Structures are given as C-alpha cells and as structure tokens.
Amino acid sequence: MLDLKFIRDHSGLVKDAIRVKHINLDLDELLRIDRELLAVRQRVETLQAERNANAKAVPKASKEEKPELIEKGKALGEEIKALEPALRAHEDALRQLLLRVPNLPLPGVPEGVDDSDNVELRREGTLPSFDFTPLDHVALLDQHGWADAERVARVSGSRSYLLKGEAALLEQAILTFAMTYLADRGFTPLSTTALVRPETLVATGHFPGGEDQVYKIEGEDLMLAGTAEVPVNSLYAGEILAESELPVTLAALSAAFRSEAGSAGRDVRGLIRVHEFRKVEQYVICRADQAEALKWFETLLANAEGILRALELPYRVVQNCTGDMGAGKALMYDIEAWVPSEQLYRETHSCSYLGDWQARRTGLRYRGEDGKPQFAHTLNNTGIAVPRILVPFLENHQQADGRIRIPAALQGFLGGKAFIG
C-alpha cells in the first residue's frame, strides 16, 4: 500500500508503476473516489461537530431551552445516519482500490513483461562436468530407494513427495544447516506455523490477487501460507516498536503450502514443484531508510549465496523485471541454481525489498528519533527451501557410482558422512 497523499501528489509516478508492472487498475477511478469520499466526509464531520456542540449544551441549558436542543440533536443524528451508507461505500471502495496500488520499482529496475525479461547479473560456481552419463534427480532418488512417488501419490495426490532413508536425513540436515548458518550471522532462528488468518495475507500483499494460490481451511477462517513471510510479517502487526528494537532479523522455518493453481502440467515430476514443502525464510524489519534497507538486501542476498556456496552449488543471480516482481516489491533478485539434467538454472531463492509498502498494510511502525511513528521497511529472502534444493543438490553432487557427495560444510549435520547412497 502506498500513502494516499503520495498517490494524490504523484499520480504520474504511480501510473507509471501500474503500467510497467502490468497491473489492471484505473488510478483515475481511485482518485475520483478519493475526492468524493473527502466531500462526503467533510459533510458528515461538519454535522458531527454540530451534534457534539449541541449535546454539550444540553446539560447547561435551562428547562425551557432543553426540549428544543434535544429535538435539534435528534434531527442532526438522523441527518448523519442518512449519510453513513454513502460514507461507508466510498471508504470500502477506496480501500479495495488502494490495496491494488503497486509499489514503485526502484530506478534501474529493468522494464519487462515476465521472467523472460529478467536480467542475469552474474554466474557463480563451476558447472559440473561428468565423465559418465549423469542422472536426473528423479532417477537418483529411485536408484537409492529414496522416494516412493507412486505410493505417496495414492495417499496425497499429485505434487506430493516422500523421502526415505538418507534422503530424509539429508533434507533435515540442509534445513538445520541453513538455520544454523543464519543464526551464526545474527538472525534469530524461529520455527513457526503456516496456519494464518486471511488478514495476514492481505498484510503481506498476497491478497488481493493471490487467492487461488492459497489453501483454505474448511469451516475455519484460517488459511495455509505459502511462506513464513506471512506469519512473520504479522508478528508485530499494529504495534509501534521502539527504534531500539530494530532491525528485527529472523530466520523463520515453516511448512509452506501452495495450490499451484494455473501451473497444471508444469514440473509435475519430481521435487521441483510440490504443494507442501518446508522453507527457512530470511525476514528483516528495519528503519525507514532506503540506504540501510538496501544494505540488508545485500546481506540477505549474501546469506543465500553463502548457503549455496557452502552446499557447493553453481548458481546465477537474476534481477527480476517490473512485470515479474510482484505488486509490492521495489527491488527483487532471484537466485537460480544449476540443474544439470535440464542444462539450465532454476529458481531456488527470491530476494525482495518492499520499502514500507508491506509495513503500511500490516500496521508495522516504530517510533523514530523525532518521536513520530513511521512505517518500517521490510525485506525477505529464501534461506533454503526443501525439497526443491535437493534437485540441484543431488544432480550436481552425483558420482559415477551413484553415490552423492556431501559438501564439507554439511557433513557435520549428516553424521560426518562424505557420501551418501
């Protein structure tokens, strides 16, 4: 959400953002409703002021004057009540439109339509060269009896997954490694639930718009979040934090649920795209200072890269274009790890800077040095997401004999083993 005053004063900039982000929103309609609301509100407030003054006069009035004042109060009350439906309708309409207004991309964000317009910034690590015919991750899992896709599909349908034996331990080891890695860098480890109230999804910016991606709990006003960003962002909702409490830096582990509506047929095989997975999410709430926030952006990116480096996976960093970055984001980089079987990079991390757009929706404020409350800035990035990361992990580290090499940094989390399988 943007500040309404900002929208009024910079409608051109906002319209540009709507255009480059390809959002279907008529800003002129918003501005019109805003003006109308203002007029109705001023009328109501004038009447309310009259009513209040009148009510205040009643106890002081003489016996003879009282009936007249009371009558006047009644009339004013009815006049106000008559205006309330219009007031309410305008407020609701404005809010609905306001929730759809995107954040402004930072200068320099490449303009584009979808992920094909994203810009590769750099490649890191060395691509593996195999002197044997490498297998894809599904074949590797099968070969070791590490998965049982058929049985789990009977239980849970498509896009479910099951890991067995050392693969199950590996998944756990990677999560623990990532939590530890981030904890060592000052992030507070957090383990939290994905079960959230709908307003938390509005707060992050997933709603309105992303409703069809989210599982809803039948008979309850609860939903399953697709990332720990959702519960964690709302942790301090409505509060005014002391500046000394910032920055809040979290490494939040949670289950993540995504319906994957609209991606039917895509990545149905293997561990790339599943309905339920687990993820360590980096989340930062910092002061409303763009320079400081951008430093955190670099830190979040460096953490993710550090984790991939420790896992010895080649990857590239991509800057998302305006059309691929989501309404709330001012800056977004994806990290994509190399998948040998496909001979391409696939997204494993997504780093985002939201400015105060998300905090404004969440009511996430702090008291600045001047004593005035202001909206914080928020950022998030994946720490690690399983089982997706196992795809590049298994494929890049496979050996001629089928074993999987365990990078040194991970061995301590896996009983000291240098290989599994």
Place this chain on the structure above:
RNA sequence: GGAACGGUGUCCGAGUGGUUGAAGGAGCACGCCUGGAAAGCGUGUAUAGGUGCAAGCUUAUCGAGGGUUCGAAUCCCUCCCGUUCCGCCA
C-alpha cells in the same frame, strides 16, 4: 466441546452515561540538581484524517459491528480475539 473471566494510550493499569483523549504509574524527551552518573524535582509525551501560513480549530478512535440516547470507553445485542478451569486428544 462446556464453564468463567477479560480485551483501554508506547507499556502497565483506573474508569462514573455529559467538563474524559481518557486518572495513576512506567518508559521516553527536555530542564533543574551533580565533578559525572543514579536518585530526586519540574515540564512535556496518543494515533489517523480534514482545515489553516501558523497558533489553532475540528472529526474519528478505549477489540469489531450494530442498537438505546440530545450525548456512550461507560447501558443492550451480535461477532472476533485472549486467558484460566473442565472434557477430549498427538
């Protein structure tokens, strides 16, 4: 699922249908005091709108929404949330 009790400002906590935006305390800010600090004393300190160059004026907000009333934090109804006890349960 049953029962009881609660939801007030940055925090804790009082609160009578009208002079309460809301006592008191904590915290914070500034000042005095001090060699410096603590303590102590004094002053200040809600949020979001509208309007105004400004001082200011004004509206809303005491979980949410309705209702009663000239007037509601205060009375009534509905809902939401929380805590505790009992039951059930991994």
